[in-house]
Amino acid sequence: MKYSLDKILLEIHNKEDKILSQSKRLIDEAYEMTLYLQDLLGSVKKYLIEEGFKNDEEEIRFFRSIKPQILGKLIYYNKIYRIETTCPVSNGKMYYNYFSGQLANLKREYTEHLCNSDFYRYYRSGRTDRDDTYFKRGNINYHDGLNSIVFEIDPEFSTFFDYKTARIISNELLYTYLLTKINPDENPDVILQKPESSKDIFWTDTKNAIIELIYALYASGVISHGKIGIRKISLMFQILFRIPLGDLHHAFHRMKTRSGSRTSFLDQLKFSLEEYMDKDL
Known part of the structure; x- marks a missing residue:
């Protein structure tokens, strides 16, 4: 097919990287990504x-892996907006209570519609023996008492369980997003409160670049003998440079799957340092 999983993920990741690099408000980022994913x-x-x-193999792969990635991200960004x-x-306090309520919802x-279902356990376990049933069109069993949304889907473009998979993906992303909102240590509004004397120190490259640097320092164990977690390292950088980084794990996942060099910023750092050293020779 024209739309392979790798190509779809690359397109989405490139779009996300482009939007994130523009340092827009989260509302604007979510709105733009919603329009893009819908299109x-x-x-x-x-x-x-x-x-x-x-x-059949191509059909199963599409409804199990490709479409849920698009739809899951679409649900996620629309919900953030x-x-x-x-x-x-x-x-x-009102801010904290609001996001705590969203997390409770x-x-x-998750408890009512996902975790107790046979399909959720099937998907989470990584099984594939029932893929013919779950991810091929025309196999919806109405005797299972499915969610009413099944009556609204297009049977030519859904098996219903591709939608369930998308909901699992979106819920995981939303969970991480909401945790960063209710945790004061990761709340951008708290992070950005700095003394006037240090407001001339700020990050001038992309968010992806600083996240790449943070993970490199974490992976090498050079801070506190490797006994400090990725969140604390991230917090230090966010405070130092007055930049909210949001979902680190999501951004890191995009780095692992992007085309070309996965360490483009570190590669550029090495090149710049060597070039600077050569000037002194």
Whole structure:
């Protein structure tokens, strides 16, 4: 197919990197990603309806791995936009209570609709023996008492369980996002409160660059003999440079799968240092 998993992920990652590098407000980032993913999903659907699948294996791979990545991210960014645009204040007790309530809602939804299902256990275990049932179209069993959304899906572009997979993906991303909102140590509004005397120190490269540096320091164990966690290292950098980094693990995952050099910033640091050394010769 034209839309391979690697190509889809690369397109999404490149778009996310481009938006994040522009240092926009989270609301703006979420809105732009929502529009982009909605358009991407529509393009994939149009192509699929016109071209179809070569075989069952290709169909299963699409509905198990490709479509849920697009739809899961779409649900995630749309939810962030909704949460951020209805947040009552920028900090304080009301702010904390608001995001704590959002986290409680997410946990309740997870308990009621995901974790106790046979499919959730199947997907989490990495099994593939029932993929023919879950990820091929035309196999919806209404005797299972499925969620009412099953009546709204397009049977030509969904097996219903691709939607369930997307919800699992989006919930995981939302969980991490909400944790950073209710944890004061990772709250950007707290992080950015610095003395006036240090406000001339700020990061001028991309967020991905500083995250790459943070993970390199963490992986090498050069800070506190490797006994300090990635979150504390991240917090130090966020305080020093007055930059909120958000979901580190999500960004790091994108680095692991991006094309070209996965350590482009570190490569540039090495080149710059060697070039600087050569000037003194």
